[in-house]
Amino acid sequence: MDKRRKITQFITTLLYNPFVTNLFKGRLHTGSTKGVCVPGLNCYSCPAAAGSCPLGSLQQNLGNLKKGVNTYVVGSILFFAALFGRFVCGWLCPFGLLQELLYKIPFPKCVKRFKYLGWLKYVMLVVLVIALPIVISIEKGMGYPAFCKYICPQGTIGGMFLIGFNETLRAQAGLTFIIKTIILVGILICSMSIFRPFCRFICPLGAIYGLFNKIALIRIKHDKTTCTNCGVCEKACPMKLNPVTECNHADCIRCGKCISKCPAGSLKFTGKK
Amino acid sequence: MTGWMIPFMMRSIHRSKNGVFMKKINLIGIILLILSVVLITIGAYTGKVKETERKGNTICLECIGLG
Numbered sequence: 001m002d003k004r005r006k007i008t009q010f011i012t013t014l015l016y017n018p019f020v021t022n023l024f025k026g027r028l029h030t031g032s033t034k035g036v037c038v039p040g041l042n043c044y045s046c047p048a049a050a051g052s053c054p055l056g057s058l059q060q061n062l063g064n065l066k067k068g069v070n071t072y073v074v075g076s077i078l079f080f081a082a083l084f085g086r087f088v089c090g091w092l093c094p095f096g097l098l099q100e101l102l103y104k105i106p107f108p109k110c111v112k113r114f115k116y117l118g119w120l121k122y123v124m125l126v127v128l129v130i131a132l133p134i135v136i137s138i139e140k141g142m143g144y145p146a147f148c149k150y151i152c153p154q155g156t157i158g159g160m161f162l163i164g165f166n167e168t169l170r171a172q173a174g175l176t177f178i179i180k181t182i183i184l185v186g187i188l189i190c191s192m193s194i195f196r197p198f199c200r201f202i203c204p205l206g207a208i209y210g211l212f213n214k215i216a217l218i219r220i221k222h223d224k225t226t227c228t229n230c231g232v233c234e235k236a237c238p239m240k241l242n243p244v245t246e247c248n249h250a251d252c253i254r255c256g257k258c259i260s261k262c263p264a265g266s267l268k269f270t271g272k273k
Numbered sequence: 274m275t276g277w278m279i280p281f282m283m284r285s286i287h288r289s290k291n292g293v294f295m296k297k298i299n300l301i302g303i304i305l306l307i308l309s310v311v312l313i314t315i316g317a318y319t320g321k322v323k324e325t326e327r328k329g330n331t332i333c334l335e336c337i338g339l340g
């Protein structure tokens with residue numbers, strides 16, 4: 001299962017970002033595919049991107065509510081959430097893949113759960129994605145994608161290519177870019193020691209999908225009648241969850257490691273016999 | 274009723290309860306999925322896809338750390 005997942009993650013990353021040569025030209029790909037919201041966190045300002053980021057599009061809309069709610073963006077996020085939940089995180093997100101690859105680097109590992117730090121991503125969602133864009137757009141009359149502006153490391157990666165290969169943009173780089181670069185580097189270094197720190201503690205998109213984890217159509221089912229409570233699944237879970245007592249927890253990224261490891265076959269994806 | 278059947282029955286009661294619960298959860302998921310398709314369709318008819326496309330085709334200065 002893990003091999004299948006890795007292949008899917010790589011294919012998805014390439015499908016989201018097929019215009020690789022644009023990375024070295026310092027300009028965006030433009031076209032009608034940018035009207036499509038992809039399920040994972042993938043910046044539309046990355047030169048290689050073919051589609052739009054759901055989180056960025058949502059903030060843009062909330063910062064411009066005079067034009068009405070963008071039902072297309074809200075509907076797209078709801079669609080991915082209701083169908084997949086955080087299966088998107090485990091299988092369909094390039095930034096999740098990047099963090100997992102970094103975790104493979106030999107480096108002292110921290111295996112603590114940091115349970116309460118997990119609430120931070122909901123704070124990010126409420127304050128930076130929803131409240132600030134709405135409040136500041138009302139006050140100043142202009143859009144304000146606060147999470148993109150101050151935190152999002154995915155946007156900074158795209159920005160590095162744009163700034164690196166586009167002189168006009170390079171001339172504008174200032175303090176915000178430096179702050180965002182420090183955040184990106186910090187997250188990447190932490191990823192070598194902690195499994196997916198950004199997904200567990202910061203990502204508002206993961207927070208949204210997590211809220212739907214228990215009702216999404218693709219879920220994990222646990223058969224109590226065959227489970228021997230051996231604890232193998234808990235040891236296998238990279239997100240430090242107990243799949244027996246916390247099945248479909250908001251932090252479960254549906255990586256399937258517990259399913260592959262369960263000796264009794266008590267854990268399965270919905271739809272599997 | 275012979276005693277050995279009790280755990281067996283408990284198991285099937287648990288299964289059927291679980292089954293009803295699962296069906297309810299699936300129903301919620303399906304309703305939300307239908308709602309999302311309705312929202313996407315409304316968005317497509319009211320020009321929101323074009324709006325998203327327009328934004329995606331312009332460099333977002335905030336995203337790249339320049340805004």
Ligand code: SF4
Nearest residue numbers: 089093096199203206
């Ligand atoms: S939590 Fe965010 S960055 Fe992590 S995999 Fe999910 S969408 Fe991607």
Ligand code: SF4
Nearest residue numbers: 227228230231233262
């Ligand atoms: S590995 Fe399987 S049998 Fe063991 S506790 Fe987990 S679900 Fe139960």
Ligand code: SF4
Nearest residue numbers: 237252254255256258
């Ligand atoms: S509970 Fe299972 S599927 Fe979920 S994150 Fe842990 S190992 Fe992966």
